[in-house]
Amino acid sequence: MENLKKTIIKIIAKELDVPQGSIKDDTSIQEDLGADSLDFINIVMAIENNFNIEIDEDMLMEFNTVTNIVDALATVLEPERI
Template identity: 35%
Template sequence: MSVEEIFQTMSELVAEQFAMEPAEVTMDTSFEEDLGADSVDLVDLVMAMEEEFEVGEIQEEDLKTLKTVGDAVNYIASKVKS
């Protein structure tokens, strides 16, 4: 799965969760600053990511590094076998 494919899927997940259009989501979109995500939103999104990409449970210390959509895409890309 390419980074572009992961981004497409991530943008759809983010758009669905935050009631916006996938086209509005960029790699630089910040979960907290741009989307106003709180911890509950992030847990829901992470659960959707785990299920969608079949990466297993994302560890809490890894979660703290995921500040933008791009961070999440790169994290998933490092976990998904191409």
């Protein structure tokens, strides 16, 4: 899961143009990093493209922090991709 977390942090950092070091497990994407709805959509699309998956709307409700994203993706990704 550590690789998955690193990948998610890289994606968020790239999409929001913030240093990776500023993103912690419990960092709120919207509150702490100031992501707006368009930023959020770009992050989700980047995650979908990176993992070649489609994220359903129910899962999106859990995408608040890095930990929430990793936990949600762990339920849909094959074990070797985590």
